[in-house]
Amino acid sequence: MKTATLLSLRSATKRFGGLVAVNNLSFDVYPGEVVGLLGPNGSGKTTAMNLISGALPLNGGEILFKGQALHRLKSHQIARLGIARTFQLVKVLGSMSCTDNVIAGMAFKPRPLFGKAAAQRAQELLQRVGLADWAQTAAGDLTYINQKRLELARALALEPQILLLDEWLAGLNPTELQQGIALIQQLQASGLTILMVEHVMDAVHALCSRCVVMNAGSKIADGLTAQVLKQPEVVRAYLGGDEEETAEAAHA
Numbered sequence: 437m438k439t440a441t442l443l444s445l446r447s448a449t450k451r452f453g454g455l456v457a458v459n460n461l462s463f464d465v466y467p468g469e470v471v472g473l474l475g476p477n478g479s480g481k482t483t484a485m486n487l488i489s490g491a492l493p494l495n496g497g498e499i500l501f502k503g504q505a506l507h508r509l510k511s512h513q514i515a516r517l518g519i520a521r522t523f524q525l526v527k528v529l530g531s532m533s534c535t536d537n538v539i540a541g542m543a544f545k546p547r548p549l550f551g552k553a554a555a556q557r558a559q560e561l562l563q564r565v566g567l568a569d570w571a572q573t574a575a576g577d578l579t580y581i582n583q584k585r586l587e588l589a590r591a592l593a594l595e596p597q598i599l600l601l602d603e604w605l606a607g608l609n610p611t612e613l614q615q616g617i618a619l620i621q622q623l624q625a626s627g628l629t630i631l632m633v634e635h636v637m638d639a640v641h642a643l644c645s646r647c648v649v650m651n652a653g654s655k656i657a658d659g660l661t662a663q664v665l666k667q668p669e670v671v672r673a674y675l676g677g678d679e680e681e682t683a684e685a686a687h688a
């Protein structure tokens with residue numbers, strides 16, 4: 437018997453005027469999976485993440501979390517159900533300390549923490565992402581990778597059941613990338629389910645057991661990472677038709 441899905445998109449559709457940014461998109465995410473959401477620029481990945489997190493309303497179809505339809509819920513209610521996200525453009529509260537940024541993330545937890553308990557939990561989360569020594573530093577003074585770590589700690593403060601990562605590894609240098617991959621692997625090992633939009637192929641290979649690939653708003657592939665990346669339609673769409681490059685990526 438197949439495990440029950442954690443997250444299901446069923447013909448999810450989003451239009452911006454005449455543009456169908458997400459077109460009848462259906463896929464499932466099962467508990468404990470790390471699934472890559474791939475596709476060329478403008479294919480609808482971030483819009484799909486926005487539909488799941490409730491930042492944008494659906495125009496058609498439905499999105500279910502543990503069987504519950506999300507479309508009537510506001511984003512804070514969706515967060516409270518256990519769906520946390522990071523953003524493509526890092527969004528930290530620059531003048532506030534790292535600790536306070538993480539505590540702010542706890543406001544949307546099902547059972548919010550206050551006072552000392554919140555500060556202690558924030559310290560644990562900062563330690564988990566490698567920021568224990570920056571607890572009192574203003575978020576705006578952190579380096580780029582550390583701001584990304586902080587955003588992750590804030591998302592984890594929700595105690596999510598699924599984490600949506602939107603190009604969390606983008607813009608990192610090779611050393612930082614390895615650190616970032618290791619950090620996500622730790623989350624994976626703890627059993628957290630992750631749906632990640634990612635362009636960095638090394639990270640996709642290292643982290644994602646399965647990938648869903650979009651092109652021009654529609655799903656064009658869904659399956660085991662190595663197999664999906666070899667599919668001719670994915671080669672053509674995702675890497676602009678450079679089959680050699682995709683073949684290299686598939687074997688990386």
Ligand SMILES: Nc1ncnc2c1ncn2[C@@H]1O[C@H](COP(=O)(O)OP(=O)(O)OP(=O)(O)O)[C@@H](O)[C@H]1O
Nearest residue numbers: 452455457475476477478479480481482483484524
């Ligand atoms: N708020 C909006 N209003 C109008 N059009 C939008 C809006 N958001 C996205 N789009 C359009 O929808 C399409 C899908 O955009 P989206 O950002 O979801 O793609 P993406 O796959 O995440 O791209 P990238 O990899 O570059 O981040 C694009 O054509 C984009 O210009």
